[in-house]
Amino acid sequence: MAHPALPVLLVVHDRGSASPLRILSAARGLCRVIFLHEAEHPAPSAELAQVAGHAEAVDITGLGEAEVCRLAGSLHPAGVLTFSEYRLRLTAAVAAYCGVRFHSRATAQALTDKYRQRQALGEAGVQRTGCVPLRHPDEAAAALARVGTPAVLKPRHSAGSVDTCLVASADECRARLAEFTGGAHRDFVLEEFLPGDPARTGPGWADYVSVESLVVDGEPRTAALNGKPPLVPPFRETGHVLPAPVPPALAAEIVRLERAAVRALGIRHGITHTEVKLTPDGPRIIEVNGRLGGYIAEIVQRRTGYDMVAAALRIALGLPVTSPDPARLYGEGVTFQYLIVPPTGPLRPGPPSLLDDLGTLPGVDLVDVSPPAHWHTGWRRGTTGAIGTVYGSAADHTELRALLDQVRARLDRFWRGTHIPHTDAPHTDVPHTGIPHTELPQASVRWPNSTD
Template sequence: MTPKHTDPAARTDGADGAGKKPTLIVVHDKKGAPPSEVAVPLVWARCVFVIPATDEARGVAPVLAAFGEVVEMDPDAVEETADRLRAYAPDGIITYCEQLQRATAHLAELLGLPYHSRETAELLTDKWQQRAVLREAGVDSVRTALIHTEDDWAGAVAHVGLPAVLKPVHGVASGNTFHVPDEATGLGHLREVLALDRPGLVRGGGLVLEEYLVGRPTGPYGDYVSVEIAVVDGELYTLGVTGKPPLVPPFRETGRFWPSPFGRAEDEQCTALARSAVAALGIRTGITHTELKLTARGPRLIEVNGRLGGGIQDLAVSAMGLDLIAYAARIALGGTEPPALVPVEGVHFQLLLPAPRRPCTVVAAEGAKEVWALDGVSNCRFYVRPGQVLDGGVATDEVGRVNGVVADHGTYTALVERIDSMIRLGFAFVGESEPRFVDGTELSSL
């Protein structure tokens, strides 16, 4: 089955009748998507890339500079950056990075450009405030408690109950997010995270203890989905419901696929809840990524993200020929055309190979060539090489990825089992005399 592709430049791209390129401010960082993956779909625009003034962010500057001008931004001097950007006469502004949504909203306000309002950007990046607004709007009622010090722990547990989930207020990719089955385990995680200078995206910021949503049986699939929505001048367009493989402990993602395997009725329930949440948060523009847990009571909200979800760009291009990076940019430039959606044929998937939770050194990464040769696999890449040191941690991080397209969900699950059996990875852990070698199935236990 061959994925359908279209040329984003062949669609309405915001250029004027004379062919002048629109000027787009793209706020980016190393922690976002690879710079070329963001820049290449935007070659039809005059891009001015804004990066934080950090050594880490400067690492992506040479690649970005091949596609446009690069401006550094001091997060504590956003007004000064806005003054510099006015010289470019920008037509729009966007970010594809979770951690830069607030700064982008601030720049947008100063430059008079459409984006999330600063209030909305705050709600989208603050898990405590987001839950409070959604409860007040009657969208969902997950119990939560805010924790700043260990003294807040007992009251939080009494209010939320156990089991629960402990996470940073300002977090991303399940970083420092833990399952709390009992008070002793939770208190240990709490002390561990409170000791960090930056538990989430910002220094301090507090933690949230949140009701643990028990998923209904959904094997062999994960008990959660995400709903992708484009918001164009306040109008909501559902792009798709994304199915997931099961999470691995504590809450690490292992992939995604289109379409969802749960059928139209459940997809419609999930879509309705996601749309209500997006509206309640005051989102008027851009692309959103809303995660939902599938429970015996129906779908429940995990969180709403105000940007394109990780990996969704690849799924949309493969399944519908829809370049969402380019489409989101056109929205930012004032475009009002709805997304060009087509029925999804087959199952388009990404299989993520999770990195170990403990620090280690990679000693082997084998099987990519053999996996790539399988029917239905379009790409297989390892992101690590022997000798590379991995920092560990509980965030969703990848050592490799497999992409592909197959005829149906049954074929997909059988192919994933075969892929897992063919991959061989080896890691040397501190304090262990011999390296550990695992296949894809065993990888999630490390």
């Protein structure tokens, strides 16, 4: 447990971008963390159980917002934050009640409501994007007439591309909305589709990037600009590439747009994760997220040694915060994470042992996989349906593109249940590195019960 003399930081915990163990590690010697959580939620509660005896936790199950705020106030916090999209509004309410730094209630509303965010960006003159709210399949035709085809259908309040798809007709939109809502009342938006320009990043890369920023007293400071491998249909993210494969002039244009969006939404303190589409007409905002992005802290720390979780804690406490070293951020080499996302359509995956072969590829440092016991991980789950992550690095973007081609080829064999022949000879499909394949260290492959 942290020393009682340290300032108290409340963390409203739920599914998000930092585990309790990671948060406690960053808080060591800095603050005393108290987690507010709902014990009835199994996954976040299991994470807290892993640090039982080392973490203070308060169960807020069944409490209304006002009750949570009063409880939080009784703990006399010096700061409050969350790493979960689903807890931004509650955290904003607690911060307002306790008089500490976080998003205002209005900002949290705009950050978690895709329709309201589009309105705010349009009203501020940052970007006007067609966006119409809808709840019932009968509203599909009118909504589509306003935004045009094709259009993107997505939940109004969500994250991770869950239940997100492209629709090309009123009938398709009506059918998808009926499928997603299942007859229940659930808010969606239909958005103008932003066409991408593949030439902006070059072949082999997605046509969008993400900007990670530290916001202190209303001023955003760029921490990283991440590129992306191609999406898995319909809109499922497959990882991050640092630095992004974009020229400096385009990077500067992206950052200018991102900073304008952050300011327009009234973000004063915290970390933001902003996705930007690279279109023929220039960069366009996909969405601004008012918290640390998933997997972002890990790739930034591997690349630069900079701890974004610790930075989030320091900002919440009002302490000075530095930024990642640009020399390390944009120096030689490329760092990557590749999410193992199931393809669209029926699956006939082979045994998990087929994934072991990913670790033999030069440039792969770690393969962290947790295949489900029963394959019910369809595309509607978005990025949350990923079964693992491949971590590594390459000399440059060209070498990394060749490496990811090999990763995808071997994953395709896994999804089709095709055995990979093993011989004593080196693989012939590895990129040239100047080092014989047999002399390269093999990456570790971590399975759910591994102690690596």
